[in-house]
Each structure stands twice: as structure tokens, then as C-alpha cells.
Amino acid sequence: MASLEDLLFSKEHEWVRVDGESATIGITDYAQNALGDIVYVELPKVGTTIAQFANVGVIESVKAVSDLFTPISGEVIEVNGALESDPAAVNREPYGTGWLLKLRPTNPDETKSLLSSAEYEKIAAD
Amino acid sequence: MKRTALYDVHVDAGARIVPFGGFEMPVQYSGILKEHDAVRHRAGLFDLSHMGQFWMTGEMVARWADTLTINAVATMKPQQARYNIFCNEGGGAHDDTIFYRLERGWLLVVNAANADKMWRLLNERRPADGVELENRHGSRALIAIQGPQSAAMLQPHVDVDLSALRYYFCAEGRVENVPVVLARTGYTGEDGFELFLDGADAPMVWNALLRAHSDEGLEACGLGARDVLRLEAGMPLYGHELTESITPVQAGLKWALKLEKPEFVGKEALEDQLALDRYSRIVGLVMEGRVPAREGYSVWFDGRIAGSIRSGSIAPSVENKNIATALVAQEASAVGTALEVEVRGTKHAATVVALPFYKRPK
Known part of the structure; x- marks a missing residue:
């Protein structure tokens, strides 16, 4: 599991870790806890191009369907196929095996509009 | 609140x-x-x-309640509990309830969302003598x-x-x-x-x-x-499988319908519905894939919309499959029928199965 200090956060409770040409995206621990038991994750196809803060899929818990947004724009280069048979990984390890998708970022400047771990913690605590 | x-x-x-x-x-x-x-x-x-708890006393309670409900009240033994449904004239359900026959009176348990409606209804229909009502909600x-x-x-x-x-x-x-x-x-x-x-x-x-x-x-x-x-467990939830417009017959609750009772609200409508046998009905569905079916999703049969999902969930006791109830046209209701559930614009295969989905081991 990566250190939270390496991650950037959106107000919509997603995180992103940019690693050169690849950016890994997931939802935060706060988000998975608020959703409850996650039973289904619907992710975009590899090759899809996505705008910042666009709706890229859904996360379903036992009780609810929630939209999934991406904190940055880019082209989808990989989705976490293991979630198909084990969506609960998002509950267990939201920053680890429960990651959702990887993008090739199209605009590095976008990360400036995102929050640091400390800034996000303040929002999630409210 | x-x-x-x-x-x-x-x-x-x-x-x-x-x-x-x-x-x-x-x-x-x-x-x-x-x-x-x-x-x-x-x-x-x-x-x-x-849940609403109404306490009913008086010598007329059972006979009076029998005119408002589809199941039998007067035949209940002391200390017995019985599922029962109050219907409207069209056969739709005002509420599904449980009667408990106690030593000194009757306890009627109604759904929380229907408690005010049921309290009004009972008081409007109450005879001048022989029935006292107390709202303990x-x-x-x-x-x-x-x-x-x-x-x-x-x-x-x-x-x-x-x-x-x-x-x-x-x-x-x-x-x-x-x-x-x-x-x-x-x-x-x-x-x-x-x-x-x-x-x-x-x-x-x-x-x-x-x-x-x-x-x-x-x-x-x-x-x-x-x-x-x-x-x-295949049990109806009011507002989903049973409503003012979905009748107990449509909901598969014929076992609770006592047509031998001389008269009760909704009896004629329910008899007509049964005799005509052309009504949409609640069925159980099992989704083939991993997509959950949710309330309101369209259900397709033979190239057209045959109904909609009323309840849906992942079912840990049914091999972790996604199960649902749907109100569908008669021709789409037989056990084994292949249907499709439309989820966000995509159709997903589902099969009609017998209810309940789960029965506890004996």
C-alpha cells in the first residue's frame, strides 16, 4: 500500500497517484466506509478518453448506486479486473488492491486543483 | 422526524x-x-x-376486522398470530399486517409508513359499539x-x-x-x-x-x-411488492386470501382478477451476471418491456447472486422464462425462478 502522502485527492472522495505516464485512481477510505459493503464496480473500457471530473462508472453497495468520477483527465490504460469477482477489495484496501483504474494523464497541470492528504482529511472530517 | x-x-x-x-x-x-x-x-x-402497534378490544373486533381484511380473523385461536392484508375496493393493498390474539384483546402491527393511514382507516370504519382502539405507535x-x-x-x-x-x-x-x-x-x-x-x-x-x-x-x-x-425469504415489502395498486393476488399471496368469508373490502375485485387470470404478477428473478438489479429498472421479454424491478439485492444466501422481484406481464411470468433487465442502457440476462429464493435448512 502506498503512503497517503504520495496521493492527491478530489472533493468527490477519489484519490490519484501520478507515476510518470501512469496515474492510478481509487476511492478514499472515507468513501468506501460511507458506501458500505461494495458489491459491484462498473469501469470504463481500456482506450476510452476521459475528461477531468467526468463520470467514468458506478460503484454499487448493497443499498445504493453511486457515480464514480475521475480526478484528472486521460486515456484509460488499465482497469482493475480483479474487482469483478472481488469488489469487496475496495472496502478492504481502498488505497491498495482496491484501486479502480489507471489513466495516461493528458494534462499534468490538473493535479494543481487537487487536494493534499492533509487538506482532504479536513473535508472528510466535516 | x-x-x-x-x-x-x-x-x-x-x-x-x-x-x-x-x-x-x-x-x-x-x-x-x-x-x-x-x-x-x-x-x-x-x-x-x-412499526405501528394498535391495541383493539371489544366483543366485535374479530367480526369487524374480518370485513376489512382478506385473511380470517375470527378463526384465530387464543395466542395465535396471523398475517393479514387490508385491501381497497379495487383489491390493491392498504397495508399488510399481523394480528396477534391475546388474552384481553388484539394487537395489530402495521407498517410504519402506513401507520397514520391505517389509524385513520380503522377509526373511520369502526362500528358504534363493540370495538375500542388504542394507538400505541x-x-x-x-x-x-x-x-x-x-x-x-x-x-x-x-x-x-x-x-x-x-x-x-x-x-x-x-x-x-x-x-x-x-x-x-x-x-x-x-x-x-x-x-x-x-x-x-x-x-x-x-x-x-x-x-x-x-x-x-x-x-x-x-x-x-x-x-x-x-x-x-421471498417476503413482500409494502411499497414494493404490495401497494395500493398491486393486489395480494398479483403479489402471490393467494394463500392469505379467504374467499369463503362472506364479505370483505376488495373481495369482488380480487375474485374478478382471479377469474379473468390476465394480470401482471410479482416474480422472482436471478440475474446471470454480477450487475445488481435495482428498483425501477425495466424488464424486457421477447423484444419489449414486460414490467419493472420492484426490489433487488445481492443475496449472500443464494450463492451471492443478484436477486430481484419484478412485476411482469403474465406471459413473462412462468418459472424458467428468460428475461432481460435494463441497467444503464444495457440489457442483462435474468431468469424467472420460484419464490422464495432461500429456505432455511430444517
């Missing part, structure tokens, strides 16, 4: 609270799937104090303990011999030395009990049961787990 006598207990325990039927109710404690597992394999504790509490271990866990706390209390019967006694009406009823598909008691006594009884048996796996449960449990 109203609160039950156990509201503070739920909040102190960290339960997630949502509005339901006019009350602030716990939707989950430790997690819906964990609570579900406790009820299927050990036992779970539920606060159902939001909110002042009385209802705690359910459900699951295969519920009898063993509850027995040390009550002065009633639970092994002698049959399914859908009730007894008056004491729990933790306070008065209780104890019924072997429930809404989970498991063995279990419902405890009707004074609201002031409810927190003490709740805490005593949890304290004594949490080591054995007794879990406090919310309404989220309850909904999954009842759906797996």
Missing part, C-alpha cells in the same frame, strides 16, 4: 441512521453483509419500534431477535418456555423481569421472536441481550440487513 425508544442506543453504538417511515432508524451497525451473516448463522437483534417498542440461535439466546431472559411456543403463536410473560408479549414471528426467513414491550423498558432489554450474547455472535442489525433477509 420521530425517534424510537432505542434511538440513543443506536447512536451510541455508532449505527448509521436514515429516515424510514417517519422515524430516524439504524440502516446498519457493523455492515449489512456481516449482520446478514449473523442472522443466517447465529442471531441478530433488530429495533422495529417504528411510538410509545410501545418492538425488538426482534432472529436467527437459528435466537431461542437459545433468549430463553434465559424470559419466563416463557420457548420450546412450547410454536411458529406464529405468542405468549404474555416477562423479559428481564418486565412485561412482554413474546411472539414467534419474524421477517427474515429464520426462526426468531418478536418482543413487544414498553418503550421505557426497551433500552434495558436490548442492552441485556447484547451484553449476554455478543460473545456468541449476536449482532445488532439495521434495516439494510433486514431488507436483504426478507427479500431472500
Whole structure:
């Protein structure tokens, strides 16, 4: 599991870790806890191009369907196929095996509009 | 928004609270799937104090109630409980309820969301003599303990011999030395009990049961787990499988319909519906893939929309498949029929199966 200090956060409770040409995206621990038991994750196809803060899929818990947004724009280069048979990984390890998708970022400047771990913690605590 | 006598207990325990039927109710404690597992394999504790409790006394109660309901009231034995439905003239359901016949009167338990409507209806239809009604909604509490271990866990706390209390019967006694009406009823598909008691006594009884048996796996449960449990057990939820326009016949509740009763509200409409045999009906569906079916999704058969989903959930007790109920046209309702459920613009295969989805092992 990566250190939270390496991650950037959106107000919509997603995180992103940019690693050169690849950016890994997931939802935060706060988000998975608020959703409850996650039973289904619907992710975009590899090759899809996505705008910042666009709706890229859904996360379903036992009780609810929630939209999934991406904190940055880019082209989808990989989705976490293991979630198909084990969506609960998002509950267990939201920053680890429960990651959702990887993008090739199209605009590095976008990360400036995102929050640091400390800034996000303040929002999630409210 | 109203609160039950156990509201503070739920909040102190960290339960997630949502509005339901006019009350602030716990939707989950430790997690819906964990609570579900406790009820299927050990036992779970539920606060159902939001449900309406009406106390009915007088020599006319049974005969009067028989004119308003589809199931028989007057034939109930002392200490018996019976599921019953109040219908409108068109055969749709005002509410589904349980009657409990006690020593000195009748307890009628109605759905929380329908409690005000039912209280009005009962008072409007009440005869001049022979029926007295008392609304105990909110002042009385209802705690359910459900699951295969519920009898063993509850027995040390009550002065009633639970092994002698049959399914859908009730007894008056004491729990933790306070008065209780104890019924072997429930809404989970498991063995279990419902405890009707004074609201002031409810927190003490709740805490005593949890304290004594949490080591054995007794879990406090919310309404989220309850909904999954009842759906797996094929039990209707008012507002979903049964409404003012979905009749008990359509909902597959013919077993509760006593057409030999001379007269009751909705009888003619229900008889006509049965005779014509051309009505849409509630069916059970199992989704083939991993996409959950949700209320309101369209159900397709033979290239056109044949109905819609009424309830849906992942079903841990049905091999973790996604199950649902749907109201579909007759031609799409036979067990084994291949249907499609439209989810966000894409159709997903599903099959009609017999209800219930889950039956407890004997």
C-alpha cells in the first residue's frame, strides 16, 4: 500500500497517484466506509478518453448506486479486473488492491486543483 | 422526524441512521453483509419500534376486522398470530399486517409508513359499539431477535418456555423481569421472536441481550440487513411488492386470501382478477451476471418491456447472486422464462425462478 502522502485527492472522495505516464485512481477510505459493503464496480473500457471530473462508472453497495468520477483527465490504460469477482477489495484496501483504474494523464497541470492528504482529511472530517 | 425508544442506543453504538417511515432508524451497525451473516448463522437483534402497534378490544373486533381484511380473523385461536392484508375496493393493498390474539384483546402491527393511514382507516370504519382502539405507535417498542440461535439466546431472559411456543403463536410473560408479549414471528426467513414491550423498558432489554450474547455472535442489525433477509425469504415489502395498486393476488399471496368469508373490502375485485387470470404478477428473478438489479429498472421479454424491478439485492444466501422481484406481464411470468433487465442502457440476462429464493435448512 502506498503512503497517503504520495496521493492527491478530489472533493468527490477519489484519490490519484501520478507515476510518470501512469496515474492510478481509487476511492478514499472515507468513501468506501460511507458506501458500505461494495458489491459491484462498473469501469470504463481500456482506450476510452476521459475528461477531468467526468463520470467514468458506478460503484454499487448493497443499498445504493453511486457515480464514480475521475480526478484528472486521460486515456484509460488499465482497469482493475480483479474487482469483478472481488469488489469487496475496495472496502478492504481502498488505497491498495482496491484501486479502480489507471489513466495516461493528458494534462499534468490538473493535479494543481487537487487536494493534499492533509487538506482532504479536513473535508472528510466535516 | 420521530425517534424510537432505542434511538440513543443506536447512536451510541455508532449505527448509521436514515429516515424510514417517519422515524430516524439504524440502516446498519457493523455492515449489512456481516449482520446478514449473523442472522443466517447465529442471531441478530433488530429495533422495529417504528412499526405501528394498535391495541383493539371489544366483543366485535374479530367480526369487524374480518370485513376489512382478506385473511380470517375470527378463526384465530387464543395466542395465535396471523398475517393479514387490508385491501381497497379495487383489491390493491392498504397495508399488510399481523394480528396477534391475546388474552384481553388484539394487537395489530402495521407498517410504519402506513401507520397514520391505517389509524385513520380503522377509526373511520369502526362500528358504534363493540370495538375500542388504542394507538400505541411510538410509545410501545418492538425488538426482534432472529436467527437459528435466537431461542437459545433468549430463553434465559424470559419466563416463557420457548420450546412450547410454536411458529406464529405468542405468549404474555416477562423479559428481564418486565412485561412482554413474546411472539414467534419474524421477517427474515429464520426462526426468531418478536418482543413487544414498553418503550421505557426497551433500552434495558436490548442492552441485556447484547451484553449476554455478543460473545456468541449476536449482532445488532439495521434495516439494510433486514431488507436483504426478507427479500431472500421471498417476503413482500409494502411499497414494493404490495401497494395500493398491486393486489395480494398479483403479489402471490393467494394463500392469505379467504374467499369463503362472506364479505370483505376488495373481495369482488380480487375474485374478478382471479377469474379473468390476465394480470401482471410479482416474480422472482436471478440475474446471470454480477450487475445488481435495482428498483425501477425495466424488464424486457421477447423484444419489449414486460414490467419493472420492484426490489433487488445481492443475496449472500443464494450463492451471492443478484436477486430481484419484478412485476411482469403474465406471459413473462412462468418459472424458467428468460428475461432481460435494463441497467444503464444495457440489457442483462435474468431468469424467472420460484419464490422464495432461500429456505432455511430444517
